[in-house]
Amino acid sequence: MNAPIRRISTLVALLFAALLLSSTWIQFVQAKELQERPDNRRTLLANYARERGQILVGGNPIARSVPSDDELKWLRTYPGKDLYSHITGYYSFTYGAGGGIEGAEDALLSGSSDKLFYRRVTDILTGKEQSGASLELTINAKAQAAADKALGNQPGAVVALDPKTGAILAMVSHPAYDPSVLSSHDTAKVQAAWKELNADKSRPMVNRAIAGNLYPPGSTFKVVTAAAALESGKFTEESSIPGPATLDLPLTTANLPNDFPGACGPNNRVTLTRALEISCNTAFGWLGMELGADEFRSQAAKFGIGDRLSVPMTVTPSSVPAELNEPQLAQSAIGQYDVRTTPLQVAMISAAVANNGIVMKPYLVDKVTSSDLETIDQAKPEQMSQAVSADTAGALTRMMQKVVESGTGTAAQINGVDVAGKTGTAQQGPGQPPHAWFTGFAPADDAKVAVAVVVEDGGTAGNEAAGGRVAAPIAKSVMEAVLGR
Amino acid sequence: MSTVSSHPPRTRRNVELVLLLLAVGIVVLAYVNVSLAVNNEVPAGLTTQVIGLLVLAVGFHLVLRFKASYADPVMLPIATLLNGLGLVMIHRLDLAAGRSIGEAQGTRQLMWSALSVVIAAGVLWFLRDHRVLRRYTFTAGAVAFVLLLLPLLPGIGRSVYGSRIWIGLGPFTFQPGEIAKIVLAVFFAGYLVQTRDALSLAGRKVLGFTFPRARDLGPILVAWILSLGILVFETDLGSSLLLFGLFVVMLYVATERISWIAIGLALFSAGAYVAYLIFGHVQTRVNLWLDPFSPDSLAVSDQLAKGLMGMAAGGLLGTGLGRGRPYLTPFAESDYIIPSFGEELGLVGLFAILMLYVLLVERGLRTSLGVRDGFGKLLAAGLAFSVALQCFVVVGGVTRVIPLTGLTMPFLSAGGSSLLANWSLVALLLRISDQARRPVAELVTGPNATSDAPTEVVAVR
Numbered sequence: 032m033n034a035p036i037r038r039i040s041t042l043v044a045l046l047f048a049a050l051l052l053s054s055t056w057i058q059f060v061q062a063k064e065l066q067e068r069p070d071n072r073r074t075l076l077a078n079y080a081r082e083r084g085q086i087l088v089g090g091n092p093i094a095r096s097v098p099s100d101d102e103l104k105w106l107r108t109y110p111g112k113d114l115y116s117h118i119t120g121y122y123s124f125t126y127g128a129g130g131g132i133e134g135a136e137d138a139l140l141s142g143s144s145d146k147l148f149y150r151r152v153t154d155i156l157t158g159k160e161q162s163g164a165s166l167e168l169t170i171n172a173k174a175q176a177a178a179d180k181a182l183g184n185q186p187g188a189v190v191a192l193d194p195k196t197g198a199i200l201a202m203v204s205h206p207a208y209d210p211s212v213l214s215s216h217d218t219a220k221v222q223a224a225w226k227e228l229n230a231d232k233s234r235p236m237v238n239r240a241i242a243g244n245l246y247p248p249g250s251t252f253k254v255v256t257a258a259a260a261l262e263s264g265k266f267t268e269e270s271s272i273p274g275p276a277t278l279d280l281p282l283t284t285a286n287l288p289n290d291f292p293g294a295c296g297p298n299n300r301v302t303l304t305r306a307l308e309i310s311c312n313t314a315f316g317w318l319g320m321e322l323g324a325d326e327f328r329s330q331a332a333k334f335g336i337g338d339r340l341s342v343p344m345t346v347t348p349s350s351v352p353a354e355l356n357e358p359q360l361a362q363s364a365i366g367q368y369d370v371r372t373t374p375l376q377v378a379m380i381s382a383a384v385a386n387n388g389i390v391m392k393p394y395l396v397d398k399v400t401s402s403d404l405e406t407i408d409q410a411k412p413e414q415m416s417q418a419v420s421a422d423t424a425g426a427l428t429r430m431m432q433k434v435v436e437s438g439t440g441t442a443a444q445i446n447g448v449d450v451a452g453k454t455g456t457a458q459q460g461p462g463q464p465p466h467a468w469f470t471g472f473a474p475a476d477d478a479k480v481a482v483a484v485v486v487e488d489g490g491t492a493g494n495e496a497a498g499g500r501v502a503a504p505i506a507k508s509v510m511e512a513v514l515g516r
Numbered sequence: 517m518s519t520v521s522s523h524p525p526r527t528r529r530n531v532e533l534v535l536l537l538l539a540v541g542i543v544v545l546a547y548v549n550v551s552l553a554v555n556n557e558v559p560a561g562l563t564t565q566v567i568g569l570l571v572l573a574v575g576f577h578l579v580l581r582f583k584a585s586y587a588d589p590v591m592l593p594i595a596t597l598l599n600g601l602g603l604v605m606i607h608r609l610d611l612a613a614g615r616s617i618g619e620a621q622g623t624r625q626l627m628w629s630a631l632s633v634v635i636a637a638g639v640l641w642f643l644r645d646h647r648v649l650r651r652y653t654f655t656a657g658a659v660a661f662v663l664l665l666l667p668l669l670p671g672i673g674r675s676v677y678g679s680r681i682w683i684g685l686g687p688f689t690f691q692p693g694e695i696a697k698i699v700l701a702v703f704f705a706g707y708l709v710q711t712r713d714a715l716s717l718a719g720r721k722v723l724g725f726t727f728p729r730a731r732d733l734g735p736i737l738v739a740w741i742l743s744l745g746i747l748v749f750e751t752d753l754g755s756s757l758l759l760f761g762l763f764v765v766m767l768y769v770a771t772e773r774i775s776w777i778a779i780g781l782a783l784f785s786a787g788a789y790v791a792y793l794i795f796g797h798v799q800t801r802v803n804l805w806l807d808p809f810s811p812d813s814l815a816v817s818d819q820l821a822k823g824l825m826g827m828a829a830g831g832l833l834g835t836g837l838g839r840g841r842p843y844l845t846p847f848a849e850s851d852y853i854i855p856s857f858g859e860e861l862g863l864v865g866l867f868a869i870l871m872l873y874v875l876l877v878e879r880g881l882r883t884s885l886g887v888r889d890g891f892g893k894l895l896a897a898g899l900a901f902s903v904a905l906q907c908f909v910v911v912g913g914v915t916r917v918i919p920l921t922g923l924t925m926p927f928l929s930a931g932g933s934s935l936l937a938n939w940s941l942v943a944l945l946l947r948i949s950d951q952a953r954r955p956v957a958e959l960v961t962g963p964n965a966t967s968d969a970p971t972e973v974v975a976v977r
Contacts (some may be wrong), residue, residue, distance in 0.1 A: 032893050033885055035769045039901055040881045042765075046908040047874050051867060053915035057827045058863040065828035068809075072822075073829045073841050 069127060079103040079124065082402070084140040084163035086119050086132055088170045094119040094133065099216060107214035113207035114179055117238035118170065118395065120344075121210040125221050130210070130236060132166060132395065135343040139164045139399060146408065150401055164407055167398040169198035174480070177512035178203040181505040187466075187486040188239035188374040191509050194382035194472055194481045196412035197391030199342065200513055201482075202375075204239040206231075239485070241346040245371035246485050249457030250310045250439075250498065251468045252366030254380055254427060257307055257315075259322050259330035261423040266303055266318075268426045274301035274314035280358040287316045287361055290456065290497070307430045308438035310454060312365050319364025324355040327364060333418040334380045335390050336372065342395045349376040367458060378483035380418075381470045384431065385451070385478035388424035390415040432475050440469065442503035445511055449475035452506065454498030456489075464488040469502035473510045480513040482506045525955050529581050532589035536573050539593045543569065543600030546837055550608045553838025569600070572633050579637040583644075584950035588883060591949070594876045595942045598927035599629055599935070601869070604837070605849065605856055606930050612843040621849055621930050628932035635936060636943035646948050650891045653706025656699045663696040664742065664759070667750055680750040681922055691924070693755045694937035697762070697902050698944070704763055705894035707735070708770035712890075716771035728775070736780065739763040744787045751797050753788075754909040754921025760784055761905045766898045770890075805919035819846050823855040823914050827866075834862025849930040851922060854911050870911070873926070877904040880945050886952030896948045899941050 057065070066074050082105055086094040093115045099106035107122040109115065120131025128137045138144035142151065142163035154161050171191070178189035178201045191201035212224040228236050237243040260266040274295030278287040295301040295311035306314035319327055331337075331351045340346040349372040355363055362368035375393060383390040392413040399408035419427070431451035434440045439454040452471020459465060467489045472481035484502040544566055551559040559565070573596050580587050607622035617623055643649075649656075666683045667673040674682040674689060683690050708715075718729050743760035746752060764780035792798045804813050808820040822845040829840060842848045842856035849856070858866045880900025884893050903926055910929075913920040924934040 032769055032772065032890065035772050036881055036884050036893070036897050039765060039769065039897060040878065043877050043881070043901065043904040046904055047870060049917055050870055050908065050911045050915065053912065053917045054827065054858060054863060054866050057824055057915055058830055058858055058866070059832060062828040062831050065825050068825065071825045072844055073825055076841060
């Protein structure tokens with residue numbers, strides 16, 4: 032009977048070899064994948080056991096973790112309540128990290144990022160309490176507060192950029208919410224709040240500045256059309272172009288009218304500068320058809336439309352339709368038809384004009400620091416593209432200055448500062464109130480700030496809204512805040 | 517290779533004592549480690565507890581010195597170490613759950629450990645010769661049959677999370693399958709020693725295999741039907757696999773015929789497949805096994821998924837005892853004690869634990885090789901293999917080698933019946949190993965010795 036017993040011991044060895052293999056598979060090969068599963072409570076608890084890094088604006092925390100004496104050792108709090116909700120996002124035990132920096136830079140904040148690897152090893156060796164990295168944002172607290180106050184309870188968004196670097200100075204989306212209700216450790220309350228926020232028809236959790244249902248840019252897009260015209264070499268700011276009361280569109284019975292009664296100038300003609308100043312639809316519609324779809328679309332692309340961006344939150348790409356016939360092109364040239372943009376993209380157009388035609392990559396995180404305030408990473412401004420030549424940028428600046436000086440954007444004037452800008456009133460469908468837009472920058476000769484403002488459905492002004500009346504004053508107060516006035 | 521050496525045989529009791537002290541030392545270290553990690557202090561009353569542990573372990577050692585001085589020196593230290601580590605983990609989970617001493621599972625487990633050690637020592641003390649058991653072959657068969665069917669009886673049978681392998685008497689719950697495992701091994705060994713010649717010699721040769729005669733297929737068919745009955749009615753693949761695997765392997769050892777294994781595997785696979793097709797609960801188990809993370813599976817049970825995530829959290833080196841979160845997995849102290857160790861001791865610790873089982877089984881098989889009588893050989897091989905198979909079923913279940921079952925890990929898992937059965941099993945193995953390693957001149961000659969000693973008696977029928 033000894034031979035079979037020996038064979039049985041081989042069988043036993045095989046059985047245990049299978050167990051060694053399977054446990055190695057789980058604890059070594061698959062371990063990382065299993066630990067990164069969103070439903071892994073152990074990973075969540077481990078993250079909560081470490082102090083999560085702060086999110087700072089001007090040295091003050093807008094998101095920080097405070098010790099908590101329940102199972103989760105740290106409670107995430109947002110001292111700014113809803114002022115920074117779309118920037119920070121939320122950090123919830125039940126719903127994870129999302130909605131802003133909390134989600135986009137989770138690895139750094141939680142301390143699990145590979146960038147922190149050596150620091151982690153040192154911490155383990157020196158026996159120091161581990162904690163995540165803190166992020167200092169580019170946000171200007173005054174500009175953010177001004178934008179929030181000026182927008183008030185109107186749904187819409189405000190974005191302010193530093194045109195020279197691309198640093199985001201303000202990012203406000205209304206309606207907002209208080210992320211603290213989602214970071215609470217009271218699961219029932221968090222679930223109720225989450226349900227309510229998601230059911231809310233005004234969609235408070237959507238960051239309208241970079242995502243959501245993009246907006247038609249309306250007349251602010253005439254800056255892009257004007258840029259394409261100047262870049263083509265066929266036109267200058269003083270070129271005289273047709274500007275009748277209504278533009279007869281080919282292929283269709285519909286015509287393109289102006290927002291105001293009558294033609295844009297004597298003899299149905301108008302200069303390019305004047306056309307922008309008074310926001311002449313017919314002139315820009317004609318210009319679009321004259322330039323052609325390819326030229327128009329490539330100019331838009333040079334401003335960054337269609338690019339995928341992360342600031343570090345993912346920005347929904349703005350778009351110009353790929354196929355445009357003549358009437359559609361005329362509509363697109365004035366920012367209607369199916370052209371869709373984020374407020375961030377519109378601000379980038381103004382910023383490029385202000386920065387000699389150079390588009391800078393927008394960013395929100397200025398500095399990454401460890402818990403002992405040592406700098407781990409410092410943002411470096413990055414050039415995205417040259418949208419227009421410096422000459423064209425100069426011409427566009429002069430034209431946009433006219434808009435604020437004596438055109439549709441006079442409400443954005445700031446005492447003693449030259450402001451350049453463009454208004455917009457974006458039609459939606461028949462019967463729906465338009466969106467009010469303003470984009471611009473100041474000071475015109477050496478810009479410190481570029482802004483874009485959109486007020487959904489014309490805000491409180493209703494159907495008669497024009498970007499000049501509703502959006503321009505908001506842009507004005509944000510620019511004043513940045514310029515310290 | 518022969519285990520009968522020409523050197524003067526040594527008892528190796530001193531080696532056992534050293535290993536035993538080492539085992540107790542490791543357990544105490546682990547215990548202190550847990551207390552430091554969880555409460556930041558050395559446990560109160562540590563000295564008393566250490567002394568208690570030493571009294572039990574060394575007491576058993578002394579029984580061996582007096583009653584089985586040639587017994588295998590490694591088995592007792594391994595059983596002590598595993599039992600102790602299990603106690604530490606159960607205690608650690610008690611602390612996490614905030615259970616008081618009175619209601620703690622650790623307290624119960626400690627009491628059962630003490631009782632089991634005493635009973636095992638009793639087995640060694642009173643059972644001077646394992647061959648006595650052969651007299652009770654058919655009694656053992658009847659007892660095993662009853663034990664296996666008990667959980668199905670209305671009133672005392674309990675269904676715990678889908679498996680009906682428990683019985684409850686008042687506040688006590690018991691897995692009779694654990695005891696049945698030993699009793700069955702005794703029955704199989706006694707029965708096969710009698711019939712092995714008929715089973716191994718008669719038959720016809722087909723394709724190089726000697727297939728048994730149809731009328732000799734009776735016993736394996738009975739075992740097959742019984743194991744399928746357990747799979748279907750007690751809904752436990754583990755018990756079913758354990759019972760049938762034990763029988764087939766012992767049959768193979770007795771007859772030296774590989775065809776028995778082929779027939780057994782074919783029968784079991786076919787039966788299990790048909791059961792899978794017919795019975796919903798078997799399908800549920802299989803689906804859980806194939807994809808524990810699918811929404812359907814998670815809706816049924818997230819235990820497997822949680823256990824896997826726990827093991828993943830341990831990684832290579834583990835979180836350290838008392839520093840992980842094994843309590844997040846349901847039944848972390850019983851069915852899932854292996855993932856609990858995987859999480860806190862890491863892959864390295866898990867390997868070490870599995871190696872302890874390999875050593876234990878290997879010593880059991882070595883005993884089987886060394887012992888002179890056929891009954892002892894079969895019994896030792898069966899008992900040792902049952903431990904290996906049970907480890908495979910349990911660890912394979914939690915690491916997704918096979919579908920999950922409700923068996924306990926020998927010595928580690930919380931559960932009185934399991935401890936009692938496995939300590940008794942080790943006592944039997946120790947008894948047989950004493951016979952195996954004892955020089956012939958010193959062999960005890962019991963009343964049955966003359967009829968049992970020649971192992972090659974042909975039972976004519």
